[in-house]
Amino acid sequence: MSQSHLFSLKRVVVEVPSTTANLGPGFDVFGLALDLFHDRVEVSLTQRGLSVEVVGEYADFVPKKPEENTAGVVAQFFLKKLNLSRGVHIRIVKGIRPSIGLGSSAASAAATAIALDRLFNTSLSKEELLQVAAQGELASAGAPHADNAAAALFGGFTMVRQGKTPGVIRLTPPDNLEVSVVVPQIPVPVKKTQMARSVLPKNVPLEQMVRNLSNACTMVAGFLLSDVDLIGHCMVDEVVEPARASLIPSYDAVRRSALESGASGVAISGAGPSMIAIVNSKRTKALSVAEKMKRAFESSGVRAEAYAAKPDEGARIIGES
Numbered sequence: 641m642s643q644s645h646l647f648s649l650k651r652v653v654v655e656v657p658s659t660t661a662n663l664g665p666g667f668d669v670f671g672l673a674l675d676l677f678h679d680r681v682e683v684s685l686t687q688r689g690l691s692v693e694v695v696g697e698y699a700d701f702v703p704k705k706p707e708e709n710t711a712g713v714v715a716q717f718f719l720k721k722l723n724l725s726r727g728v729h730i731r732i733v734k735g736i737r738p739s740i741g742l743g744s745s746a747a748s749a750a751a752t753a754i755a756l757d758r759l760f761n762t763s764l765s766k767e768e769l770l771q772v773a774a775q776g777e778l779a780s781a782g783a784p785h786a787d788n789a790a791a792a793l794f795g796g797f798t799m800v801r802q803g804k805t806p807g808v809i810r811l812t813p814p815d816n817l818e819v820s821v822v823v824p825q826i827p828v829p830v831k832k833t834q835m836a837r838s839v840l841p842k843n844v845p846l847e848q849m850v851r852n853l854s855n856a857c858t859m860v861a862g863f864l865l866s867d868v869d870l871i872g873h874c875m876v877d878e879v880v881e882p883a884r885a886s887l888i889p890s891y892d893a894v895r896r897s898a899l900e901s902g903a904s905g906v907a908i909s910g911a912g913p914s915m916i917a918i919v920n921s922k923r924t925k926a927l928s929v930a931e932k933m934k935r936a937f938e939s940s941g942v943r944a945e946a947y948a949a950k951p952d953e954g955a956r957i958i959g960e961s
Contacts, residue, residue, distance in 0.1 A: 651684045652758045653959035654751040657952035658736045659743030659791040660819070661910040663918075664875035665855040671743075671791030671798045673952035674819060677736040679744070680958070681711060681751035683759055686727035690715055696734035698744075706730075710745040710776030711752040717775040718756045728756070739828045741910035742821070746788030749776025750955050754793070758957060766793055767807055770800075788910065795954025797863050813951040814866035820903060820917040820930035821947040824937050826889060828913065839883050848878040872904020872918040881908055888913045890940040897936040901929045 658677040663670045692712045694702045706712025711730045719728065730752060736744040753773040757764045764772070770793055774786040786808075790798040794810045801807040855874040862870035885891040888908065894915055898906040902924035903917035915933060919926040930946035937944035 648761075649685075649759050649960050651682060651959075651961050652755040652957060653680065653682045654755045654955055655680050655958045656747045656751040656754075656792050656955035657795075658949075659746060659788045659910075660741070660821075660914075660916050661743065661787040661791070662877070662880065662907065663859065663916075664877040664881065664905065664907040665852040665859065665879075666787075666799070667877070667880045668785050668787050669800050669802070669856070670859070671787040671800070672813070672819070673791045673795045673798075673954050674742070674821070674949040675952040676819075676821060676947055676949040677742065679736050679747040679751060680733040681748055681755060682731040682733075682959075683715075683752060683755035684729045684731070685759065686729050688725075688727040690719070690727065691729045693729065693731045694734055695731070698734040698737050699732075701738045702732065702734055702748075710749040713778055714749045714752045714772055714776045715756060718753065718772050721772075722760065722762060724760060726760075728759075737823070740823050741908065741912045741914040742823075743788035743792060743910065745776060746773065747792050749773045750789050750792035752776070754955055754957065758960065769793060770808060792955055795952055797951070799860065811860070811863040813863060814868050814871075816921045817868045817871065817951065818919045818921045818926035819949045819951075820898065820919055820926045820933060821909065821914060821949055822894065822916075822930050822933040822937065823914045823945045823947070824889065825943040825945070826913055839887070840880055841883055844879050851876075851878050868918060868920040869904045872906075872920075875905030875907045875918060877907065884908055884912055888915070889942045890937050891915075893939065894933050894936040897932045898929055901932040903929045906933075 658674045661671045690706045692709045738744040750773040753769045773789040786800045790808045797811045799809045859874035898917040906917040909916045926948035934944040934946040
């Protein structure tokens with residue numbers, strides 16, 4: 641039987657949310673899906689070849705060559721791994737701005753993995769889809785890290801178990817957890833994530849490692865206990881964030897403004913330059929905190945955008961034919 645008769649679907653559309661990674665001490669491990677922005681990815685069968693089309697507000701910031709696009713890299717890996725000879729066209733409606741630390745590259749990668757799995761009826765588990773989606777980060781970060789992709793795929797708060805076969809543990813965030821997000825309008829270099837990873841220390845003092853481990857473990861306990869304040873109080877990183885703080889103008893002032901405004905905790909979102917604050921909505925409004933963080937940026941001459949977000953349930957198929 642020819643491959644053309646094996647597939648009942650010709651087109652699958654997936655919507656996937658923005659994400660924030662690390663949350664302070666959880667470098668390359670913690671992720672949180674946010675309902676703030678979304679990518680929409682449509683994958684269609686063609687006779688041969690692989691093509692990528694990007695439209696939407698941020699299309700000009702995204703490479704179109706498959707080998708340079710996270711969705712294209714995922715498709716190449718998927719088709720080769722499963723020895724599939726059909727052609728694929730990927731159309732990305734880009735709603736998550738690239739290079740601001742909100743999981744733009746991971747979103748397109750995760751959506752493409754889900755769409756391909758459905759299109760070719762391969763019935764991969766979410767963990768297997770994560771391995772495929774993580775390959776997309778090679779195009780943007782130079783390493784297949786899975787923290788943003790895990791949050792995009794699974795939704796909620798996720799922890800990536802490192803190893804040859806990475807696994808994911810998902811926890812449901814407390815109902816009263818909201819997130820303040822501030823996006824400074826500053827120039828970012830090409831391959832921003834690679835650059836942000838290059839400044840990280842090669843050696844870490846034992847005392848810092850222990851404190852980071854303590855904060856990471858206690859943050860997980862905060863999610864298990866539905867304690868927003870405990871989660872926020874543990875958003876303290878002594879290894880990665882200090883190395884990246886110098887890349888963000890007014891970092892100290894923005895962090896201080898968030899805490900003084902009632903946020904439970906604050907951190908750089910992923911590789912930055914966006915910053916997030918965890919807010920207990922029973923006590924403080926996330927948008928109010930975000931506006932004060934925005935003003936802290938602007939006090940040093942940096943324009944910024946302020947948003948309020950809630951945890952998202954993750955990627956979902958919204959159409960097929």
